[in-house]
Amino acid sequence: MKYSIKSLLPGNIASDEDVDLLFDQLEVIEPPPFLVENILASVKRLSAGIAVPSQSRAIDGFITRGDAYEPS
C-alpha cells in the first residue's frame, strides 16, 4: 500500500506496520555523482603523500565538493 499525505489523517496510521510502510517511503537522498570520485582521489593523494597515515593529516587533505572536476 502506498501512503499519501491524506493517509496521515488521525486514525489512519493504526498499526506498527502502517508506521513502517509509511517511513519506508522516506526519500533516499542521492549523493552527488562526484562523491565517490572525490573520496578515491583524496585517498590516492593521501596514500601518495604520507608513509604513516595520521588522522589529522588525512582529514586536512580531503577534497572538497567538486574539486576533482576543477582544472589543476
Add this chain to the structure above:
Amino acid sequence: MSVRQVREHIKTPTPEISDGVLVKQTLAGDQDAFEILVRRYHVPLFNFICHCLGDYDQACDVSQQVFLQLYVSMPTLRTGEPLKAWLFQVARNRCLDELRRKRAIHFSELEAVNDEEDLSPLAIMPDNQPLPDEIAEHRDLQRSLQQAIASLPPKFRSVVLLRYAGQLSFSEIGHTLNMPEATAKTYFQRARPLLRAALASQRQMSAVS
C-alpha cells in the same frame, strides 16, 4: 528512489566479497578493494548523515571524512568488528560534532536559528522545478516524516534514523550505538507510537489552520 528500492538494489550486488577481505586487500595496496567498500556503503551512509545534519553540502564533506577515517584507521581496525556498524558509529560521532559546532557558531554570532530548516534536508535540496500537485504532495509527505523524526527524543531519533535512513538491522544499530540489540529494538518499538502521535498532531494542526 524509495528506501525499499534502494534496499533491494543493495541486497542484489555482484558476488559478495566480505568487508574483512576487502579491508585486507586494501591494506595490501589494492585501491580497487577500497573503492568497492566506498561504493557499497556511501549511499546509506550519505542518507543517514544528510538526515542527521539537514545540510546536503555538509553531508558530502562529512561522508568524505568518514571514508578517509576508515582508510587511515584500517591498520588498527579490529577484524571481528562489523565494518558497517563502525562506519555509522564514526558518521554519527562526526554529525554530533558538526551539530555542536554549528550550534556554537549560531550562538556566538547571535544568529536566529531556524530549527525546521536545520532538520529538513528536503528544504535545502536544489529545487528549480515547478511543483505539480503530485510532487507537492510528495514533498509534504516527506516534510511530515522528517518533522516526526525530528520531534523524537535524541536516543530514539538515532535508532529510527539508523533504521529508516541507514537501513541497519537491530544488531547493527546495537553495535553502532554501543547498546544491546534488544535495547535498540525496544527503543525503536517505543519510538513508533511517538511517530504516529507526531504525524497525527501535524495533520490536526494543518486541518485547523
